[in-house]
Each structure stands twice: as structure tokens, then as C-alpha cells.
Amino acid sequence: MSKHTPEITAAERALILEKAAGLAEQFAAVGKDCDVANRFPVELVPLYKESGIASAAVPKRHGGLGADIGTVSAIGRELAKGDPAIALSFNMHQTMVGIFRTTPSLDEDKRAALLARIAEEDLLLCGPFSEARAGLSGLADTVAVPQPDGGWRITGKKNWSTLIEGCDLIALNATITDPDGAIPEDYHEHAERESMFIVPVGSPGVSIDKTWDTLGMRATGSQTLVLDEVFAGPDAYGGNFRQGLVGEAEWAALGFAGVYLGLAEKAYFEAREFLKKKHLGATASGQDTDVKQLGYIQHGLGRMYTSIVVTARVLQQTAQTAIDGADDPWPASMRKANWDIAKVNATETAISVTDGALRLVGGASFRRGNVLERLFRDARAGLLHSFGTDQLYDHVGKAEFGLLG
Numbered sequence: 196m197s198k199h200t201p202e203i204t205a206a207e208r209a210l211i212l213e214k215a216a217g218l219a220e221q222f223a224a225v226g227k228d229c230d231v232a233n234r235f236p237v238e239l240v241p242l243y244k245e246s247g248i249a250s251a252a253v254p255k256r257h258g259g260l261g262a263d264i265g266t267v268s269a270i271g272r273e274l275a276k277g278d279p280a281i282a283l284s285f286n287m288h289q290t291m292v293g294i295f296r297t298t299p300s301l302d303e304d305k306r307a308a309l310l311a312r313i314a315e316e317d318l319l320l321c322g323p324f325s326e327a328r329a330g331l332s333g334l335a336d337t338v339a340v341p342q343p344d345g346g347w348r349i350t351g352k353k354n355w356s357t358l359i360e361g362c363d364l365i366a367l368n369a370t371i372t373d374p375d376g377a378i379p380e381d382y383h384e385h386a387e388r389e390s391m392f393i394v395p396v397g398s399p400g401v402s403i404d405k406t407w408d409t410l411g412m413r414a415t416g417s418q419t420l421v422l423d424e425v426f427a428g429p430d431a432y433g434g435n436f437r438q439g440l441v442g443e444a445e446w447a448a449l450g451f452a453g454v455y456l457g458l459a460e461k462a463y464f465e466a467r468e469f470l471k472k473k474h475l476g477a478t479a480s481g482q483d484t485d486v487k488q489l490g491y492i493q494h495g496l497g498r499m500y501t502s503i504v505v506t507a508r509v510l511q512q513t514a515q516t517a518i519d520g521a522d523d524p525w526p527a528s529m530r531k532a533n534w535d536i537a538k539v540n541a542t543e544t545a546i547s548v549t550d551g552a553l554r555l556v557g558g559a560s561f562r563r564g565n566v567l568e569r570l571f572r573d574a575r576a577g578l579l580h581s582f583g584t585d586q587l588y589d590h591v592g593k594a595e596f597g598l599l600g
């Protein structure tokens with residue numbers, strides 16, 4: 196038994212993926228409008244909850260389906276075939292549930308209570324950690340100031356708060372200060388004090404600043420969360436932040452990978468269907484040239500297809516690595532990077548497939564409102580999720596030279 200041993204049965208898995216495919220149709224129906232209006236579709240939250248997907252990854256003993264990491268990733272992939280931005284937003288909940296399932300930072304009573312509430316009440320979690328100054332890699336500037344009567348008051352801003360408009364609970368990181376509000380200057384002490392807190396989205400002092408206006412992934416609604424002396428009692432404390440995440444990085448990596456694989460598949464499908472029907476009229480090669488008869492179009496389509504198949508196999512095998520516990524020998528310094536290889540592979544596939552789709556389809560896909568134009572923009576966000584592509588290559592290169600501390 197590893198912490199990733201699946202509890203979900205084959206029949207339950209098939210049913211939840213069928214639900215995801217149905218929900219994907221609802222995502223597809225509003226995806227274009229949400230991109231144009233730059234809004235997260237809050238009206239889909241009840242449908243997401245009704246589908247049973249919200250509690251899929253909660254272990255059976257706490258009332259969920261016990262879906263394994265491969266199933267959770269497959270759900271994200273399926274939903275992204277409907278609309279990847281909306282799927283990415285809901286994926287944040289899955290990532291947080293996965294992390295809380297086993298992170299040693301959370302004590303067992305709190306874990307049980309949190310996961311049981313998620314299953315019973317279909318609560319959605321978001322995970323806004325990144326801050327304006329240094330993304331996710333810098334320690335939290337957000338502070339948790341200890342209160343004389345116990346608990347903390349949290350103040351700060353999180354400017355990448357995906358799902359903030361649809362969630363019930365916010366899991367965030369903040370640095371526990373000295374009683375006078377001072378943050379330790381020493382890096383290691385700061386890191387030790389950087390902690391996880393889980394607070395209800397309706398807490399006094401929580402507000403949303405609507406700053407989200409981006410190139411792509413516009414329907415995620417990743418607005419800025421503003422925390423103004425938000426009270427967090429002892430029950431809201433979720434342990435050390437970074438130590439808590441290091442051992443659970445696979446949930447972020449494989450969830451994101453599923454969404455970007457689904458994005459690539461959607462782009463591939465749209466491009467193929469367009470190219471099947473496209474005629475060029477009279478050209479030097481014939482009276483009504485059929486685009487699919489052109490060699491470089493065939494080659495380009497085959498290349499897109501092949502990269503999608505490779506990415507799907509890498510993702511499946513990486514999930515299996517987790518399930519088999521075959522990651523046990525990985526050194527701590529390489530754990531996140533090793534999982535993120537599957538994520539970066541998927542995000543780079545999404546980028547290359549959407550690029551290929553625009554090249555093959557040509558002018559029609561360059562027009563605003565064309566689905567491929569949107570997917571091309573959405574795919575670019577894949578460069579940024581931690582480890583971003585270049586951060587991963589940098590980390591792995593350092594490791595290969597024996598330069599990691």
C-alpha cells in the first residue's frame with residue numbers, strides 16, 4: 196500500500212469520467228463568452244458540485260470516492276477538452292484536496308475534519324500562495340500576526356487566486372511574525388515560520404480585487420485576494436507551508452498536466468476537423484485543392500498527434516509511478532522536479548500543438564473568437580506554473596552538475 200494506492204473501483208472511475216465528459220460540454224458552451232467577458236462562470240459551481248467530482252479525491256473513509264492521482268488527472272484532462280481555462284480553475288480544488296490527503300503538516304484530526312466537510316458539504320478549496328513580489332518561489336510577504344488571546348490576524352495580497360470566486364475555503368500561506376508584526380530577517384527562520392492557514396472565503400476582512408485581465412486562461416478568474424486582518428483561530432492552522440508541499444508536489448504537477456493535455460487534444464481535434472473540410476479552390480496543383488491532400492499538412496497533423504500520444508503515455512506512467520511508490524528513492528531535492536517533468540512536458544505539448552494548429556489552419560485561426568486563437572493564448576500560461584519550464588530546466592541542469600545544495 197502506498198499513499199497513492201487507488202481506492203476507487205473501475206466502475207466508479209468510469210462513472211466519474213463520464214460525469215466529467217458531460218460537464219465538459221457545459222464548460223464548452225460558455226468557454227468562449229467567459230474568455231471574451233474575462234469572467235469565471237460561477238453558475239457552473241453547482242453543476243461541478245452535483246457531478247460528484249468535488250469530493251472524488253477524498254478518501255472513502257472520509258466520505259469521498261478515493262480517486263487516485265491518475266484518475267484526478269484524467270478528470271482534469273476530460274474537463275479541459277470542454278474548456279481548459281474553466282478546467283484549470285476547478286483543478287485548483289483537486290490539487291488542494293490531494294495535498295491535504297497526506298501532507299504530514301496537517302495533524303490527523305484536522306485532516307479528517309477538513310476532508311469529511313469537503314465530502315459532506317461539497318466544499319471547494321482554492322490555493323492562492325503566489326504573491327506579486329516573487330511568485331511562488333519567494334517566501335510569503337503575507338503576515339499572520341499572533342493575537343494576545345490566541346490565533347492570528349492575516350494581512351496581505353495574493354495576486355494569482357484561481358477559483359477565488361467559486362470557492363468556499365481558502366488555503367493560503369502566511370508568515371507568522373513576532374508579536375510586534377516583524378518578519379524574521381534570516382531566510383531559514385522565515386521559512387520555518389511560513390505557515391498554511393485554511394479560512395472560509397466569507398471571513399471578515401477577505402475581499403477580492405478584480406485585477407485578472409490576462410493574455411490567456413481568462414475564465415480562471417484568478418483575481419487578487421486581499422486579506423485585511425483576517426482572523427484565523429488555532430483550527431485554521433495547517434502546519435509549515437513549504438515542508439507540507441514538498442512531499443505532495445505530484446498533485447499539482449499531474450493535475451496541471453492533465454488540463455494542458457486536454458487543451459492540446461481540444462486544439463488537435465478542432466484543427467483536424469477544420470482541415471478535413473478545407474478546400475483551396477483552384478490552385479496550380481488542381482481545380483479544387485483539398486488541404487488534407489497536401490503532404491506538409493499530413494505531416495504536421497501527424498506530428499501533433501504523436502506529441503499528444505507521447506504526453507498521454509508520460510502522464511499515465513508518471514501517475515503509475517506514484518501509485519507504485521516507485522518514487523521512494525528520489526532525493527528530496529529532486530522530488531518536485533521529477534514530478535514537474537510530466538507537467539512541463541504537457542504544457543510544452545499544449546504550446547507546440549496550438550502553435551502547429553495555427554500554422555496548418557492559417558488565417559481563420561488568427562481571427563479573434565476562433566477557438567484555436569483562444570487555445571493558443573491559453574496554452575502560454577503553461578510556462579508559468581511552478582516549476583515554470585525554465586525553472587525546471589535550470590533546476591535539473593544544476594542537479595546534473597552536482598550543484599544543488
Ligand SMILES: Cc1cc2nc3c(=O)[nH]c(=O)nc-3n(C[C@H](O)[C@H](O)[C@H](O)COP(=O)(O)OP(=O)(O)OC[C@H]3O[C@@H](n4cnc5c(N)ncnc54)[C@H](O)[C@@H]3O)c2cc1C
Pocket residue numbers: 287322323324325326328329330331332333355356357358412415417576577579580581583585586
Ligand atoms: C493561469 C494561472 C493561474 C494561477 N493560479 C495560481 C494559484 O491559484 N495559486 C498560486 O499560488 N499561484 C497561481 N499562479 C501563479 C504561478 O504559480 C506562479 O507563481 C506565477 O505565475 C509566477 O509569476 P511570476 O512570473 O511573476 O513569478 P516570479 O517567480 O517572480 O518569476 C519571475 C522570473 O524569475 C524567475 N525565477 C523565479 N523564481 C526563481 C528562482 N528561485 N530562481 C531563479 N529564477 C527564478 C522566473 O523563471 C521568471 O523568469 C497562476 C498562474 C497562472 C498563469
